[in-house]
Amino acid sequence: MSQAAQHPITPYGVAIHQAMSTGDLTQMKALLAKAESLLEQQGNLAAAIEVLKLEIARLERQ
DSSP states (O other): OOHHHHSOOOOSHHHHHHHHHHTOHHHHHHHHHHHHHHHHHHOOHHHHHHHHHHHHHHHHHO
16 A cells, blocks of 8 residues: 555645656646645635735734
8 A cells, every 4th residue: 555545645845746756647647636626725825925924024013
């Protein structure tokens, strides 16, 4: 049984790079579908982080 079958893999950079390094097209497509689904649900994380940083900076100035 593969590690992917034992534990869910969150589609972040490490999981994506590991999937690509295996050359397993089925695994890569499954990971892509999961990542796209999460992105659709969560939106742009990078933009949310920038907004959070701005809010932290604003509160620290008070």
